[in-house]
Amino acid sequence: MIQFLSPEWFFLVPLLVLAGWKYKRLRLASPVRLLIQAVLVLALAQPVITRGGSDMDLWVLIDQSGSTDGAAAADAPEIQSILERSKRPGDRIRLVDFAREAVLRGQGDPVFNGGPSNTCMAEALAYTLAQMEPDRVNRILMVTDGWPTTPLDNTPEQLLRAGVPVDYRMISVNREADIRIDHIKAPARIRPGEAFLLEVAITGPPGSGAVVPWQISRNGGTPLTGQAVLVDGKAVVRLTDRLSTPGCAAYEAFISPPGDPVTGNNRAEQLVEVTGGSKVLLLSGYDRDPLVPFLAAQGFDVQRPADPLQLDSGHLSGAGLVIINNLRASAVSRKFLHALNYYVREQGGGLLMAGGRQSFGSGGYFSSPVDELLPVSMELKKDRAGLLTSMSIVLDRSGSMSMSASGGKTKMDLANAGACQTILNLADEDFISVLAVDSSPHAIVDMSRIGPNRDQMLRSVSRIQSMGGGIFVGEGLRAGWAELQKTQAGTRHLILFSDADDSEEPDDYKTTLSEMTRAGATVSVIALGTEKSQDADLLKEIAELGQGRIFFCDRPGDIPDIFTQETISVARAAFLEEQTPLHGTAGWNQIAAAQPDWPRTIDGYNLCYLRDEATAACISADSYQAPLISFWNRGAGRVAAVTLALGGPFGQSVQNWEGYGDLVQTLSRWLNRQDAPPGYSVRTETAGDRLFVHLYYSEENIPQMARQMPEITVELAGRDGTRTIQGIWEHLQPGAFRCSFPLPPGTTARGAVRIGGNAMPFGPVNQSLDPEWAMSRPARQAFLDMVQRSGGRERLDLASILNEPRPTSRLDLQPFLLWGLLILLVTDALLTRTGLLPGTKRAGRESAE
Numbered sequence: 001m002i003q004f005l006s007p008e009w010f011f012l013v014p015l016l017v018l019a020g021w022k023y024k025r026l027r028l029a030s031p032v033r034l035l036i037q038a039v040l041v042l043a044l045a046q047p048v049i050t051r052g053g054s055d056m057d058l059w060v061l062i063d064q065s066g067s068t069d070g071a072a073a074a075d076a077p078e079i080q081s082i083l084e085r086s087k088r089p090g091d092r093i094r095l096v097d098f099a100r101e102a103v104l105r106g107q108g109d110p111v112f113n114g115g116p117s118n119t120c121m122a123e124a125l126a127y128t129l130a131q132m133e134p135d136r137v138n139r140i141l142m143v144t145d146g147w148p149t150t151p152l153d154n155t156p157e158q159l160l161r162a163g164v165p166v167d168y169r170m171i172s173v174n175r176e177a178d179i180r181i182d183h184i185k186a187p188a189r190i191r192p193g194e195a196f197l198l199e200v201a202i203t204g205p206p207g208s209g210a211v212v213p214w215q216i217s218r219n220g221g222t223p224l225t226g227q228a229v230l231v232d233g234k235a236v237v238r239l240t241d242r243l244s245t246p247g248c249a250a251y252e253a254f255i256s257p258p259g260d261p262v263t264g265n266n267r268a269e270q271l272v273e274v275t276g277g278s279k280v281l282l283l284s285g286y287d288r289d290p291l292v293p294f295l296a297a298q299g300f301d302v303q304r305p306a307d308p309l310q311l312d313s314g315h316l317s318g319a320g321l322v323i324i325n326n327l328r329a330s331a332v333s334r335k336f337l338h339a340l341n342y343y344v345r346e347q348g349g350g351l352l353m354a355g356g357r358q359s360f361g362s363g364g365y366f367s368s369p370v371d372e373l374l375p376v377s378m379e380l381k382k383d384r385a386g387l388l389t390s391m392s393i394v395l396d397r398s399g400s401m402s403m404s405a406s407g408g409k410t411k412m413d414l415a416n417a418g419a420c421q422t423i424l425n426l427a428d429e430d431f432i433s434v435l436a437v438d439s440s441p442h443a444i445v446d447m448s449r450i451g452p453n454r455d456q457m458l459r460s461v462s463r464i465q466s467m468g469g470g471i472f473v474g475e476g477l478r479a480g481w482a483e484l485q486k487t488q489a490g491t492r493h494l495i496l497f498s499d500a501d502d503s504e505e506p507d508d509y510k511t512t513l514s515e516m517t518r519a520g521a522t523v524s525v526i527a528l529g530t531e532k533s534q535d536a537d538l539l540k541e542i543a544e545l546g547q548g549r550i551f552f553c554d555r556p557g558d559i560p561d562i563f564t565q566e567t568i569s570v571a572r573a574a575f576l577e578e579q580t581p582l583h584g585t586a587g588w589n590q591i592a593a594a595q596p597d598w599p600r601t602i603d604g605y606n607l608c609y610l611r612d613e614a615t616a617a618c619i620s621a622d623s624y625q626a627p628l629i630s631f632w633n634r635g636a637g638r639v640a641a642v643t644l645a646l647g648g649p650f651g652q653s654v655q656n657w658e659g660y661g662d663l664v665q666t667l668s669r670w671l672n673r674q675d676a677p678p679g680y681s682v683r684t685e686t687a688g689d690r691l692f693v694h695l696y697y698s699e700e701n702i703p704q705m706a707r708q709m710p711e712i713t714v715e716l717a718g719r720d721g722t723r724t725i726q727g728i729w730e731h732l733q734p735g736a737f738r739c740s741f742p743l744p745p746g747t748t749a750r751g752a753v754r755i756g757g758n759a760m761p762f763g764p765v766n767q768s769l770d771p772e773w774a775m776s777r778p779a780r781q782a783f784l785d786m787v788q789r790s791g792g793r794e795r796l797d798l799a800s801i802l803n804e805p806r807p808t809s810r811l812d813l814q815p816f817l818l819w820g821l822l823i824l825l826v827t828d829a830l831l832t833r834t835g836l837l838p839g840t841k842r843a844g845r846e847s848a849e
Contacts, residue, residue, distance in 0.1 A: 002047055003791065005160045009044035016041075032831060036824045043817035048163075055090035056137040056806055058083060059128050063144035063171070065099040065119040066264045066772045071171045072143045073097075079143060079169070079798060086799035096131075098124035103403045104131060106468075118746065118772055121148040121783065122155045127404040129162050137806040141795065142168040144783075147775045151744065152782045156789040165791035167801055168783075179204035179212060179230070179257040180265035184768045186251060188684040189273045192244050200237040200253045200268070208233045212257045219250055228255075243274045246301070246318025248764060265773035271748075271764055273317050280668065281319045283308050285326040285358045290647045290655055294664040300672075308332045309531065309552070313339035313717065313750055314764045319349065320673035325646060326355025329364035329565060330549040334558055337369040338722065339750075342715045344373055345635030346724070347752040348759030350671030356645030360606040361573035364549070367564040375614030375630040376641045378568070378606075389571040390431040390489035392447070392480040393419050395464065396498040396528075397436040402466035411528065412466045414556045415497055418526070418563030419461045422495070425567045426450050433483035434461050438469045439505075441479035447486045471498050473542070474507025477523070481516050492521040493548070493570045495563070500529030500536045500552065513545040522570075524548035526562050557721065574607040577650065581621035582628055588617035591631065591670040599657040602628070604650040606643040629663075631670070636752070636759040638671050676760045677701070680710075682753050684765050691743040691765055693727070695753055696736055704755075714741045714751035714763075743767060 004010075016037050020028030027033060060079065063072040076095065083093045095105040102124035125140070132138045146168065159166060182201040190196050202212055208230045214237055217223035228235035243249055251270045260266065280300040282289060295302050300321075305311055311333045316322070322340065329337070343349040353359060353374060361378035365371060371378065401412040419434055426432060428451030434444045444464060445457050473496070480494045494516070513523060523546025527539045530552050543550035549569075551562050579601045588595055598618060607626055610616050616627040631640040645651035646664075654660060679698035684691065693712060697705060712727040727739035743749055743765070750763025787793065795801050 002049055003160075005046035005048060005157075007045055009041055012041050012044070032824065032828050036821065036828060039817050039821045039824060043814050043821060047813045047817075049811040049813065054088075054137070054806060055092075056088075056139060056802065057092045057094055057132065058087070058801065059094050059096060059132070059138065059140045061096045061098055061102075061124055061128060061140060061142045061144070062105075063099070063119060063142070064097050065145075065149075067119065067147055067173070067775070068145050068171060069173045069262065071173055072145075075143060075169075075171060082798045083802070086802050088802065091802065094131075096124065096128050098127075101403045102127040118149045119144070119147055120150045122150050122152050123404060125155055125166070126158065129158060129164065132162070132164070138162075138164050139801065139804070140164055140166045140792070141798075141801060142166060143171060144168060145171055145173060146780055146783050147772075148779050148783055149746065149772055152786050156786045159786070159790040163807060165804075166787050167792040167795045168787055169795050169798065173262070175262055177205055177259070178262045178265070179208070179210060179255065179260050180262070180773070181253060181255060181268045181769070182234075184251070184253050184268040184270045186270045186272050188271070188686070188765055189275055189682075189762065190243065192246060192274055193242060195240055195242045196272070198239045198241060198251055198270070202228055202230065202235045202237070202255060204230050204233045204257070206233045210257060212255050214253065214255045216251060216253045218252075220252075223254075243272065245303075246274050246279045247303075248273050248314035248317040250314065264770060267770065268768045269766070270768045271314065271766055273763065273765075275318060278672070279303060279319045280321045280323060280672075281305070281315065283311075283322070283324045283327050283332060285328070285331075285355065286647045289325060290651075290660075291323065291325060291664055294661045295668055297661075298665050298668060300668065308336070311336035313343075313748065316340075316343045316347075316349065316750075317761075317764065319343075321350040321352065321668060321671050323352045323354070323668075324359065324370075325352075326358045326648065327363070328358045328549065329368050330551050334369065334553065334555070334562075339717075340370050341373060342722075342724065342750070343761075344637035344639060346713050346715070346754070346759065347750070347761035348636035348673045348754075349761070350637055350668075350673060351639045352642065352667060352671055353640075354642035354644075354646050356604060356606070356648055356650040357575045360608060360641075360643060361568055362575045362606060363573075364565040364569040366568040366573070367561050369561075373634055373639050374641050375611055375632040375639060376608035376627055376643065377611055378573070378608050388429055388431075388489040389426060389491040389493070390447070390484055390487040391422060391426065391492075391567070391571070392433045392435070392483045392494045393422060394435050394437055394441070394476040394480045394494065394496045394498075395419060395444075396471040396502075397442075397464055397466050398438050398471045398499060398502055399466060399468040400499045400502045402468075410466065411499075411556050411559075412464060414559040415528075416462050416464050417560040418497065419464075420458050421560045421564045422567045423450060423454060423457050423461065425564055426571055428454075430571065431487045431489060432457070433480070433486075435476060435479050435483070436464050436467075437471050437473075437476035437479070438467050439472050439475075441475050443479075447483040470502050470504040472505040472507070473498060473503050473538070474505055474509045474512070477509055477512045477542075478507075481512055481521070484516075484521055485519075491570060492519070494521065494523045494546070495526060495566060496523060496539075496542065497526045497559075497563075498528070498535075498539060500527040500533035500539055503535035503538055506538055506542075509542060510545060513542065517545070517547050522546055522548045524550070524566055524570075526551045526553065526559065526566070528553055528556065528559070530554050575604060575650075576607055577604045579603060579653075580605060582618055582644075583621050584618050585616055587615040587631075588629075590615060591617070592666050596659040596662060598659070599653055601653055602644045603653050604645060608641070608643050629667075631667075636754055636757070637673070640667055640671055642667070673761075674758050676758050677704075677755055680753075680755060680760060682760050682762050684762050686743060686765060686767065691741045691749050693739045693741070693751065693753070693762065694732075694736065695729070695738070698735070708756070711754045712739050712751060713754075714749050716741070716744070716747050716749050718744065718747040 062076045100118040182203040185199045187196050210230050212228045215223035215225045249272045255266045280302050282304050312335045366378040433447040435441045484492045525539045525543040610627040614632040616630045618629040620626045679701045681696045683694045715724045729737040748764045748766045753760045
């Protein structure tokens, strides 16, 4: 059986026929050149020959996403029964459940039941292809409603390369009586104090006069409620609001029609950005931060979030400066820390990190998302290796760890990578043990010195596999403590990695933790999930009783970095608790007019090292000559690091210094985002799956626009990661440019227009409706095109799929055709040169005459 991987090249045939008819001197109709053309087109079309085989693995992908309303899951037993009865000896029927993630049935414990949002077909197919055995015939049957929520751009090529056809069985869900939110609209950007209109459109069955209760809330506060009456199946709720504080507000609309058969489309969200103002976002570990009065005296609007773990990129809107003052990395949302990179580099924001024991390396910021932004390096040198460390890592290897994560890896793969990072970051003299736990602990690495065993440890840990079941937390803690008791290291620490939705059998964990803390050992927890997960409270309590830290991670790709941070903060970070003299450098004059009269000594500081290209304004006058105040430019923004404490017990000497307020105000003025040049404004709007950014400029700015066009970038952040896109302006009319970007479902966008050295930030912007319920026609067509290109089709008769030809191998003909083309070209050149090609002699005579 011959299959063409790129059949679109056959469109060249009529063009070649037309060229041969119009340009007869090319002699394209001669036998040799006809053959050259035929071989060229065939080579471009990439033909392959598939050869028949015997045993088949039929992979049945069951769509468990919310839009199926459990219909695919309900049909799965009957479908499996039919296929099992129809299969041949040697055939295997294998089921894969998928929604946002995919898992082979029997290897995990997913709880789908139609609940999860997102139909990630591309990820499910990639996961399935990775599970296949290449020496068997493989085919895929998808039981789905046919509405993917993620792009299928590269999936057809992956299926063609693997030679795996995809068939489908379409399920139908009765939505005739469905009442849903059609859209929610509000301005994307407003000024402080500006009134605006919020509009929520509700649709239902034509002719319906149903009464629909609704509620609308802002930033999760107390909602406004009311009732809408459908007229010809439509109703619109309109509200006005006014926002006075710069930042971002999230409006959520919810309807609760009685007897509604589909509830997943009853909720929508709209983000509204409030621009302007001089907002400073202060994340502090002090109850009464000493910086606040000095920042307020400068006219800054200081905002302190009640819970830094709830921060995201939206909280950066309207902020010109972010200050992290003596607050541990584990107390700050990782989404927010990731967002700071784009905020500084592209949006021109400022960042100041300061503090004592709860900041820099001691606070777990080494290898964090902000590490590379800081002008100081937190990786300690051998001169401060510290006390001997003994660590025990307890890894969850329950069934949920087999689920797919980013980059085609499973959650278990990323947990293994995290444990390997700990092994790599500990010193040769340190000790470590690694335990994998399901219903009982299994020693992967017994407690031993790292030095001579590091490579073997890495190999053993990287091969840990999920074995099903759940994790027995109590058993794991006891086994980890037993390993730590084998050493007498100065620092003994246990890291528990566990799924926050699947942490079972805590048993007598309180007794174990009490025994550990009495002996001076500590326990930290890395929890896969969020604070709202089922077992989050248990894991938080374990970290609290173990006098350690708790890290919640809902992005599996961050797991290795979290292990690194925790290892460094326990084993290698250094805060020097001693009176230390200091002196200023000429670097201070880059941001201030004159040198201050620096205090004689400080009470302690975080030992860090100045990065290349950064400037130190003040250094310690000890043997380390470490930077105490340093700064640099990062893209459009600025960053400073104050490694000494500005408050608390280790900041008394600095707080008593008369120049304290001037230091705070000088740094904050220099770091704060620069004002955009006058005569420019930016506006955003969404339409379908596109984001449009409009740039307006006044007449006096035309010469500047002619010299250098403003640059625009957008950061798209979704569940699958973050990417940055540069845009190209479209000139609409005098004084107006426009740029458009893709805005996939479930993605939040923020961006910046850079004009010279200034930046005009905008966002965040998102699609207001749940992507699971968007159900656009292009998405359905992309699914059907993928099926057709792979060689599959719709299957009403399920048994027929097992009677299809069974190719087990394929031969790519393109290399042979290319060699044949080369031979034909040489032959054509030889015949033309010798005049043996038909028509060449006559052409030669005509030329001579």
